[in-house]
Amino acid sequence: MADLSINLAGIQSPNPFWLASAPPTNSGYQVQRAFEAGWGGAVWKTLGEPIINVSSRFAGLTFGGQRVFGFNNIELITDKPLEVNLKEMDETKKRFPKHTLIASLMVEHKREAWHEIVKKVEAIGVDGLELNFGCPHGMAERGMGSAVGQHPDLIRQQVEWVKEVAKTPVIVKLTPNITDIRFTARAAAEGGADAISMINTINSLMGVDLDKWLPIPHVDGKGAHGGYCGPAVKPIALNMVAECARDPFVGVPISGIGGISNWRDAVEFLLMGATGVQVCTAAMHHGFRIVEDMIDGLNNYLDQRGIASVMDIVGKAVHTYSDWGNLNLNYKVVARIHEETCIHCNKCHIACEDTSHQCIEIVRDDATGKERLVVREEDCVGCNLCSIVCPVEGTIEMVEIPTGKPPLSWNQRQAALAGGGSCET
Amino acid sequence: MSVPYDLQKNFSEVVSALKPKEAIDEANRCLFCYDAPCIKACPTSIDIPMFIRKIATGNLLGSARTIMEANPVGASCARVCPTEELCEGACVLNHASRPIMIGLLQRHATDWAIRNNVTLFEKGEPNGKRVAIVGAGPAGLSAARELARLGYAVTIYEAKEKAGGLNTYGIVSFRLPQEIPLWEVEQVEALGVTIKTNTRVGVDIMPDELVESYDSVLLAVGMGSVPALHIPGEELEGVLDAIALVEETKTRPLSTEMVGKKVVVIGAGNTAIDAATCSKRLGADHVQILYRRTAQEMNCYQFEYEFAKQDGVEFRWLVAPKRVLGNNGRVTGLELIRMELGEPDAKGRKRPVPIPGSEFSIEVDFVVKAIGQNRHVALVEQFGLQHENGIVSVEEGTYRTSHPKVFAAGDVIFGGGKTDAMVVDAANHGKRAAHAIDKAIRDQKQPV
Numbered sequence: 001m002a003d004l005s006i007n008l009a010g011i012q013s014p015n016p017f018w019l020a021s022a023p024p025t026n027s028g029y030q031v032q033r034a035f036e037a038g039w040g041g042a043v044w045k046t047l048g049e050p051i052i053n054v055s056s057r058f059a060g061l062t063f064g065g066q067r068v069f070g071f072n073n074i075e076l077i078t079d080k081p082l083e084v085n086l087k088e089m090d091e092t093k094k095r096f097p098k099h100t101l102i103a104s105l106m107v108e109h110k111r112e113a114w115h116e117i118v119k120k121v122e123a124i125g126v127d128g129l130e131l132n133f134g135c136p137h138g139m140a141e142r143g144m145g146s147a148v149g150q151h152p153d154l155i156r157q158q159v160e161w162v163k164e165v166a167k168t169p170v171i172v173k174l175t176p177n178i179t180d181i182r183f184t185a186r187a188a189a190e191g192g193a194d195a196i197s198m199i200n201t202i203n204s205l206m207g208v209d210l211d212k213w214l215p216i217p218h219v220d221g222k223g224a225h226g227g228y229c230g231p232a233v234k235p236i237a238l239n240m241v242a243e244c245a246r247d248p249f250v251g252v253p254i255s256g257i258g259g260i261s262n263w264r265d266a267v268e269f270l271l272m273g274a275t276g277v278q279v280c281t282a283a284m285h286h287g288f289r290i291v292e293d294m295i296d297g298l299n300n301y302l303d304q305r306g307i308a309s310v311m312d313i314v315g316k317a318v319h320t321y322s323d324w325g326n327l328n329l330n331y332k333v334v335a336r337i338h339e340e341t342c343i344h345c346n347k348c349h350i351a352c353e354d355t356s357h358q359c360i361e362i363v364r365d366d367a368t369g370k371e372r373l374v375v376r377e378e379d380c381v382g383c384n385l386c387s388i389v390c391p392v393e394g395t396i397e398m399v400e401i402p403t404g405k406p407p408l409s410w411n412q413r414q415a416a417l418a419g420g421g422s423c424e425t
Numbered sequence: 426m427s428v429p430y431d432l433q434k435n436f437s438e439v440v441s442a443l444k445p446k447e448a449i450d451e452a453n454r455c456l457f458c459y460d461a462p463c464i465k466a467c468p469t470s471i472d473i474p475m476f477i478r479k480i481a482t483g484n485l486l487g488s489a490r491t492i493m494e495a496n497p498v499g500a501s502c503a504r505v506c507p508t509e510e511l512c513e514g515a516c517v518l519n520h521a522s523r524p525i526m527i528g529l530l531q532r533h534a535t536d537w538a539i540r541n542n543v544t545l546f547e548k549g550e551p552n553g554k555r556v557a558i559v560g561a562g563p564a565g566l567s568a569a570r571e572l573a574r575l576g577y578a579v580t581i582y583e584a585k586e587k588a589g590g591l592n593t594y595g596i597v598s599f600r601l602p603q604e605i606p607l608w609e610v611e612q613v614e615a616l617g618v619t620i621k622t623n624t625r626v627g628v629d630i631m632p633d634e635l636v637e638s639y640d641s642v643l644l645a646v647g648m649g650s651v652p653a654l655h656i657p658g659e660e661l662e663g664v665l666d667a668i669a670l671v672e673e674t675k676t677r678p679l680s681t682e683m684v685g686k687k688v689v690v691i692g693a694g695n696t697a698i699d700a701a702t703c704s705k706r707l708g709a710d711h712v713q714i715l716y717r718r719t720a721q722e723m724n725c726y727q728f729e730y731e732f733a734k735q736d737g738v739e740f741r742w743l744v745a746p747k748r749v750l751g752n753n754g755r756v757t758g759l760e761l762i763r764m765e766l767g768e769p770d771a772k773g774r775k776r777p778v779p780i781p782g783s784e785f786s787i788e789v790d791f792v793v794k795a796i797g798q799n800r801h802v803a804l805v806e807q808f809g810l811q812h813e814n815g816i817v818s819v820e821e822g823t824y825r826t827s828h829p830k831v832f833a834a835g836d837v838i839f840g841g842g843k844t845d846a847m848v849v850d851a852a853n854h855g856k857r858a859a860h861a862i863d864k865a866i867r868d869q870k871q872p873v
């Protein structure tokens with residue numbers, strides 16, 4: 001049994017699986033059920049001036065028969081008075097002292113407002129704070145949430161205000177609704193953030209009702225953009241985590257969020273620099289008990305590799321993530337088709353023929369009447385498309401073809417050209 | 426004479442495993458229901474949605490563990506459980522689409538564990554207590570596994586050469602290859618359980634001795650051989666016991682005796698089906714199942730019935746054997762009498778009554794008896810246990826017999842029901858009996 005406990009900027013947790021600040025962490029009843037089920041930590045539903053929610057709030061994206069492939073919402077922060085939340089948080093922390101309880105906070109752009117709320121939540125013994133600069137709807141229109149998260153200066157200043165009084169580690173939760181998340185991440189770090197978390201939800205319109213011509217979801221005939229999350233956003237979140245993890249000016253630990261549904265997703269985030277992960281949609285889809293497989297799967301993954309602690313994999317793949325200009329232009333892979341498992345759907349052929357480089361031929365053997373799919377390796381550019389569309393895992397393998405040339409990146413090539421040297425790719 | 430290749434082939438597993446893509450597609454189709462009806466329909470309460478989710482996420486080790494944790498013979502059950510009547514029959518997708526192939530997914534995960542030679546469980550801290558188990562079938566093995574994990578020193582006494590009970594010897598190889606139950610046996614032995622094979626309790630070691638030298642004894646001897654038909658000619662060569670017939674195909678090189686011959690099987694439970702399909706696969710030309718009632722009263726499952734028909738087995742209803750006919754000590758024919766259904770019996774099944782004067786004969790080379798199983802009455806009496814026709818009486822929920830130190834589980838307490846006896850019920854009994862034994866021993870230890 002590997003050691004699954006983590007330490008995120010001084011915050012201890014029995015395992016890396018936390019519930020993100022969202023409906024699953026609305027109340028003490030829910031968070032305590034989650035801890036019983038095995039979640040290592042929870043970021044409480046964002047505290048602030050209680051709001052009024054609309055009815056009809058969520059929408060799900062079904063893709064190819066899989067429900068909740070994506071999810072969006074127009075819900076705001078907590079709708080309960082601060083005192084009620086604090087009482088329930090207090091009870092929860094007392095019942096589960098070893099579990100991680102984080103307070104998510106969002107208040108107006110005033111120093112005193114931040115000081116006041118930080119003191120109140122720290123008084124009940126939370127393990128850390130998460131500043132919500134991410135919600136893209138409703139709160140942003142009131143100058144909070146992503147309205148702050150899109151301005152590095154505002155982030156820096158508010159983090160500074162919080163750090164003036166905070167005794168527990170401060171995590172800054174960032175919005176993805178921005179061109180380059182590293183700028184806001186750096187601002188958070190400059191303001192003194194102990195860690196950052198990402199991503200909050202992405203601006204989205206889930207769909208339009210073909211019969212009623214109304215947005216999905218709608219509230220009495222009108223809709224508004226909502227926050228997108230769930231499995232569909234994972235690649236966006238993973239990139240943002242990796243970009244921040246490799247940025248020398250960010251330099252603080254990261255809590256990864258966005259589309260994490262199982263232990264495999266979690267391992268990817270950890271390898272790309274997250275010290276722990278937070279989950280919302282997957283829990284909303286299946287309930288808290290999915291954490292059992294998350295813990296079990298992660299533990300088996302580590303055990304099978306003889307890795308003693310989950311902390312040992314954090315960031316282990318970050319150095320492999322770079323800029324395009326550093327990729328080796330002399331590296332070549334080609335598609336190779338394993339005939340034994342090919343089911344002859346011809347999808348690889350048509351994908352390559354119509355939309356790539358026309359190098360998979362359907363070769364008919366007249367004697368047997370059988371067809372084979374054959375890659376003309378000399379014309380294959382190694383784009384991966386055929387292996388992506390092939391329905392039988394492992395049937396199309398991308399194999400390396402030694403070019404005999406030394407590694408050469410675009411940047412090296414340009415440097416060499418500028419230096420007057422000659423260079424053939 | 427060497428066995429023709431195709432006979433051997435007839436005995437390889439009929440149902441093929443799921444292909445990797447099939448397994449993943451199917452696993453992703455499961456809804457991960459909350460308080461799922463499939464779990465409730467499994468006698469051992471396997472957390473089905475969880476083991477399926479673990480397949481979907483690629484956590485096959487975890488999946489196999491989830492299965493085997495709840496059911497120590499979960500790999501065998503994946504193949505022999507009547508899933509339509511159990512988990513799959515309860516799957517909510519029956520109402521919206523097609524049920525999840527739970528049995529095949531269970532096989533997918535346990536096959537992975539078998540292939541990868543993993544150890545799934547560890548034995549508990551020794552607690553100094555000893556338990557003897559009589560019989561290493563599904564019930565005995567399940568109890569041993571649980572007790573070993575709880576820290577007991579467990580010894581199983583098994584009459585046969587190998588452990589596994591009917592899973593090893595009684596269920597045809599083309600449904601359950603022997604290596605599957607033997608892997609389950611290894612898993613139990615890996616927890617430090619001693620299995621004394623070739624040791625028949627009541628002959629090689631006496632019940633009293635066990636009761637005296639162990640803290641508790643579990644009787645899990647199942648049932649016995651097929652009873653006599655009590656008709657003339659039964660002693661002729663060519664009259665076989667269905668269970669012994671199956672056992673032969675699982676323990677010796679396949680015999681070519683039946684090739685081209687006519688076989689009748691008497692009975693209609695799953696033993697009869699196994700014996701009939703087995704005979705067909707041993708090369709018999711013509712195999713008939715004779716039953717004194719009709720298809721409606723048959724004690725086997727629909728899928729078994731279909732399977733037998735597919736194998737070319739014929740069914741003949743409303744007939745009963747009167748006399749085995751022979752020549753030179755060998756079977757040559759069978760005299761039958763037609764039956765009709767009369768008044769319902771105590772169980773509500775219509776009683777078959779012979780139609781006087783309707784006797785007729787058929788030519789046969791082999792008569793296979795498959796009319797149920799005898800009870801181990803003598804052994805039960807040696808233990809001095811209260812019983813009803815050999816069915817050991819136990820206290821509900823605790824599996825405790827009339828002797829405070831002796832518990833019983835599996836077919837030995839099976840008193841009939843809607844279906845024939847099942848492996849999964851035996852496993853469940855064994856598991857529960859183990860916890861009852863643990864509780865009884867711990868309660869005893871407590872100072873009064």
Ligand SMILES: Cc1cc2nc3c(=O)[nH]c(=O)nc-3n(C[C@H](O)[C@H](O)[C@H](O)COP(=O)(O)OP(=O)(O)OC[C@H]3O[C@@H](n4cnc5c(N)ncnc54)[C@H](O)[C@@H]3O)c2cc1C
Pocket residue numbers: 505506507559560561562563564565582583584585588589590591592595596597624625626627645646647648668671695696699801804834835836837846847848849851
């Ligand atoms: C032909 C046939 C087909 C079947 N098919 C199915 C099926 O498809 N699905 C299903 O669910 N169930 C099936 N069953 C039923 C299933 O096999 C039993 O319900 C199950 O094996 C009972 O388990 P058990 O541990 O109680 O007994 P058993 O499996 O009978 O094991 C009892 C063990 O005790 C040993 N033993 C007996 N006496 C002594 C003694 N005196 N000393 C020491 N050891 C002793 C025996 O050798 C045996 O190993 C079938 C049964 C038969 C006969």
Ligand SMILES: Cc1cc2nc3c(=O)[nH]c(=O)nc-3n(C[C@H](O)[C@H](O)[C@H](O)COP(=O)(O)O)c2cc1C
Pocket residue numbers: 020021022023045046058071072073075076077078104132134135173199200201227228229230231233257258259260278279280281282
């Ligand atoms: C209905 C809903 C409400 C949310 N409310 C909050 C919130 O109050 N505070 C916050 O920081 N994030 C909130 N989020 C964002 C989540 O915490 C999380 O960042 C996002 O859903 C991405 O993770 P996921 O893909 O696992 O769902 C909410 C998300 C959803 C779906």
Ligand code: SF4
Pocket residue numbers: none
């Ligand atoms: S899940 Fe359904 S029943 Fe529950 S609050 Fe939402 S709309 Fe109402």
Ligand code: SF4
Pocket residue numbers: 337341342343344345346347348349373386389390391392395396
């Ligand atoms: S896509 Fe895959 S399965 Fe289909 S023809 Fe090509 S190699 Fe075969």
Ligand code: SF4
Pocket residue numbers: 454455456457458461462463464473474515516517518525527
């Ligand atoms: S009832 Fe069917 S769909 Fe639901 S958890 Fe069980 S197998 Fe899956």
